[in-house]
Amino acid sequence: MEVAVLKQSGEDTGRKIALAESVFGIEPNDHAIYLDVKQYLANQRQGTHKSKERNEVAGSTRKIKKQKGTGGARAGSIKSPVFRGGGRIFGPRPRNYSFKLNKKVKQLARQSALAYKLKDNNISILESISFDGPKTKDYLKLLNGLSLTNKKTLLVLADVDQNVVLSSRNIKNAQVTTASNLNTYEIIKADTLIISEGAVQKLEEIYNSAS
Template sequence: MQADVTTLDAKKAGTVDLRDDVFGLEPRVDILQRMVRYQLAKRRGGTAHVKDRSEVNYTTAKMYRQKGTGRARHGSKKAPIFRGGGKAFGPKPRDFAIDLPKKVRALALKHALSSKAKAEELVVLDKCELKEGKTKELKSRFAKLGFGSVLIIDGAEVQEAFARAARNLPDVDVLPVAGINVYDILRHEKLVLTKAALEALEARFK
């Protein structure tokens, strides 16, 4: 399949061939859902922690005598039923990451790219370069292109001036091709790939 190449000035710059095995698949929601769940689970900190009765700082003396009080038999104020006592079955530091085969992760990225291509939300840019890193200038160019919520994927490195101009724009993310991921692709309305990014993706899925 072919796609038109445009410039930041909203002018045509030819066409480019897109691989059908990367951009022409029928998107599967189940694979995309598994990948998004994998990404979100992996980024969780898992640092929640509460003290149980072995960790709280409290006296170990018996509260009152065992028999003859008419009250329940207690041996420690660290018990969860008392104020200041330890928490029963509270959260502890843990890893929330789940396993997902490498081939499924690669397939999910292809389906995410195909979903944008099928929805006509994929734009191919000639290059992402600015002489000066001015947000106002980039905002006017994005207005010509009709960009709102957009994920821009460049080559191996993002030009510093372009990244500086884009970082103050809401709903605009700029990543090198190594940082491309399913979650960011799906949560933005448009996906923008530079020609350098396309070449890198073709080499990746070779």
């Protein structure tokens, strides 16, 4: 599929770029997308949650009343979970939520997400992107030229450009990444992808070489 190449100002260059069917035109796999997003979110979890169990709370272990004859249930310690201030039964413990996902599945998920964006015409290709310095107003000018000021955008660069990254940092719903760091969650979360021509070539190299 061919997509128009735009200037940084949003004007049409008059050229079109053919996006590789093997990367942007595959039949999307929803389950692969689900698994990759699930893994990404699981990896963000710190897993440091912890509650005290009965052997960890402060309190006496003295038997608080006799075993029989009180008319109530037996009670051996004030630290019992049935009492206020006692330990918690089966409380959360620190754990690692991450899990392994096959590289082929992750690649399929990212290509599927890209295919959905292309199918919905939510991909803009820019000839090149460069700023003289880290200025928020320059990035706002870029979004305004593309009529994407009020959209969630993900700008994909071929390589890290600190001026572009820093210019976008104070703008709500504007995110910048590189072709090699692109992930499914970021693609799905964004309303529109803005991809530089260099990044398109890099994406096609990455995914075609991994096939």
